[in-house]
Amino acid sequence: MSNQQGNATVDDIDPITFEVMRSIFEFASDRMASVLQRSSFSPILADMLDFSNAIYDADLQLLSQAANCPVHLAAMKFSAEEAVKSIGKDNVHEGDVLVVNDPYRGGTHINDISFIQPIFYKKELIGYGVSRGHWMDLGGGGAGGQAFSTHIAAEGLRLPPLKIFTSGKINEDLLAIIMNNSRTPHFIKGDLQAHLGALRGAEQELQRACERYGVDTVKKAMKKIQAYTEKMIRESIGRIPNGVYEAEDYADTDGVSQERIKLKVQLEIADTSIKVDFTGTDPMCQGAINSPRANTISAALYSLQFFLAPDAPQNQGMFNPIEVVLPEGCWLNAQWPAPTIGCTTLTSSKITSAIWQALAKAIPEKITGSTCSESNWFVASCTAPDGKTDVFSDLPAGGWGGTPYADGMSVTMDPLGNCMNMPAETAELFFPIAYEAFEMRQDSAGPGQHRGGLGAIFKVRFLGGGELGMETARTLEGSPGAAGGLPSAVQRSSHIHADGSVQVIGGFDTEGAWRNPLLAAHKFHAGDVFMFESTGGGGWGDPKRRTVEEVLDDVLDEYISIEAARQHYGVVIDPQTLQVDMTATQALRG
Structure with missing residues (x-):
């Protein structure tokens, strides 16, 4: 990795400036989250907090993210990259906001809609704000897209990368199309304005930082903070024993087949890097639990971060030491027209479970x-x-x-x-x-x-x-x-x-x-x-x-039944007195 910025290096950033910049970047993401929650109209955003917000540098490398929805966070980069690539970096200007929710172009399931705004300072592109929210309904054959059909078309309105705002002016035609394809059009305008407010918050914070500290200092701080996090993650990986660790998990069904749908993961720990290999996973299925590439990679990355350096600044440095191998044609690498509505809520959780089971073989004292x-x-x-x-x-x-x-x-x-x-x-x-x-x-x-x-x-x-x-x-x-x-x-x-x-x-x-x-x-x-x-x-x-005391407390709290205390814990409790029969307990426990 090059640490050069013109004739200066990122090492020119002193520790105090480093901490100030880190706090500014983190505050920008947190402000986005606060604005979105407080100003959104739909309960799924305002009350359930099913959204995520982050800022990226001019190269679309993650700079900071709010503590929002993990399965969104690493995936948002893919949506932003696809949007900027599709529209063209030279065609994205101040006041523009891009929108995309296509699962095959950096998205997850259709309800997760991403808004991307370029951030400029004195005509120079310095970064991007990205805000993703789960919108209650974007059409399809069932409320919320839950048709559980065999084709993505049944899950709702699939948007390729488009401009929803151009130089600050809304695309009324696109807004009308979105509203016409929702069972909840009364939420659409309010939620859109909430996302816009979150993006404006990120823009203001980055521009304020450039105004106060200078754009060169801000850009050097971006690279140094990412390098700092990568160093922490690599040191953490270095404390895991080298080796290859495997595990499997599965979905009960894809909704069509009566067979379980298997995923297999192999973690290869090699000094300061991790390879996550899903070779051996079942092929794409007919039902609606297929996971697009962005969703699978995001799930793998956040699953590992729990046991690496969760206190490190949240940025691209978290992901650089981790490689994800996804076989073509498997259900964790969905291609059109495979339906994906269950990819975040079902499939991501199974990926986490499998990775944690594999880690249990490497670091059983921590898992x-x-x-x-x-x-x-x-x-x-x-x-x-x-x-x-x-x-x-x-x-x-x-x-x-x-x-x-x-x-x-x-x-x-x-x-x-x-x-x-x-x-x-x-x-x-x-x-x-x-x-x-x-x-x-x-x-x-x-x-x-x-x-x-x-x-x-x-x-x-x-x-x-x-x-x-x-x-x-x-x-x-x-x-x-x-x-x-x-x-x-x-x-x-x-x-x-x-x-x-x-x-x-x-x-x-x-x-x-x-x-x-x-x-x-x-x-x-x-x-x-x-x-x-x-x-x-x-x-x-x-x-x-x-301990017998803990089991008795669980029974008294009605967390476990008297029958479960005996069957699983070998603790015998009298149902009348709720006292432990120590003689019978000792006999059961050997």
């Missing part, structure tokens, strides 16, 4: 049990009693895996998202639905010396009619444990009819029959309830090594 490894994303069109329609979405969270030091976190978004659940108050204010439950699910966590975090039981009642699409997995087996920990419970979706009868619509029913958990346009009537039971994280360590 955790798998998370719920699912975003459990559902979208429902819903009709109010007065006939008004809208689109409602939520992400019922599950548990994270147990760690070498403590139990896993309960009811927490999978690492791919860093999003929030929809607040019940917001949902009931906006949509014709009523929340009936969102509570801890007993016995959902993987048993272990440090058990996994718990999943949840989620219930929402439709006040009018509705059609629900659902993307989930972990319905055949729970989240894997680590270091001898056990897997968590399986997940399940149910339709509770207004008369009280219960119909399992995803996963195993009480008689052992399994139903496809990828739902498209499942009909609900007024008074019907959708119930989802999310899983917990995998356990860490032998459950029999968990």
Whole structure:
């Protein structure tokens, strides 16, 4: 890497200026996130925080990113590169904003729409601001694009790189096309202005830095900060034993086939670099869980950063030591017309789980049990009693895996998202639905010396009619444990009819029959309830090594049942007195 800037080097940046510049770049991204959240119209942005923001240098190398949605962050670079390449760098001017959501041109799934603004200082291009958000609905054969068809066309409006603003003037024709292809046009203009405000914030901060410190200093600081992070990441990789470590995970189904869809990963640690090789992964599938290249690479990169140098400045230096090998034709390298709606919420989480299982063979003292490894994303069109329609979405969270030091976190978004659940108050204010439950699910966590975090039981009642699409997995087996920990419970979706009868619509029913958990346009009537039971994280360590006191506390807290305490932990508790029978416990524990 060259550290030259004209006749000066980046080493001319003194430590104080370095820290000032680093803080300015980080603040610019954080300001973008704050502006977007506060000014957006749709609840999925304003309340659930399903968005990401970052700034890049003039070469489209990541400079800083806000702590937003991990699966977006590394992928946004690919969208920005495709947009600038397609439009032409010489055709991008001050006041322009580009837009793209094409999964095959740097995108993920169609709902994730990216806005790219070049940033100039005194006519010189100094960087780019990029803001990506998950828009509630961009058309398609099911609400939120969840048609779970076999062709990308069923998932909504696919935009190639275009200019949405030219010299500060909006493209009204393009805006009209977007609004005409959405079930929620009432959110479009407000959300677009929110993204524009975020981009303007990045522009102001970088221009202010150039005005105060000089453009040469700012440009040298950009390169030095990236080199600094790369050095930290390489040092961290150097502490992992050299070797080749493999693991597999899978999706329960692609929605069409009844067979599991496998992914295989091989991590090759060589001194200060990592190769992530997905050779051996199943080919592209018919169903809508295929992952575009940008999404797969992003998932691989953020999965590794958890165990490298998470405190390092977030920039291109994080990614330079990591190579990702993606075979042509596999379901992690989707090509047109493969559908991709489940790529972020399902596929990314399986990539993380597989990588963490491989890392467990390299650094078992640091790795955790798998998370719920699912975003459990559902979208429902819903009709109010007065006939008004809208689109409602939520992400019922599950548990994270147990760690070498403590139990896993309960009811927490999978690492791919860093999003929030929809607040019940917001949902009931906006949509014709009523929340009936969102509570801890007993016995959902993987048993272990440090058990996994718990999943949840989620219930929402439709006040009018509705059609629900659902993307989930972990319905055949729970989240894997680590270091001898056990897997968590399986997940399940149910339709509770207004008369009280219960119909399992995803996963195993009480008689052992399994139903496809990828739902498209499942009909609900007024008074019907959708119930989802999310899983917990995998356990860490032998459950029999968990202290008797901890097991008893879990029973008293209703995290685990008396039966589970005996079966998994070898702790016998009297159901009447809730006291431990130490004689029976010692006999079970050997």
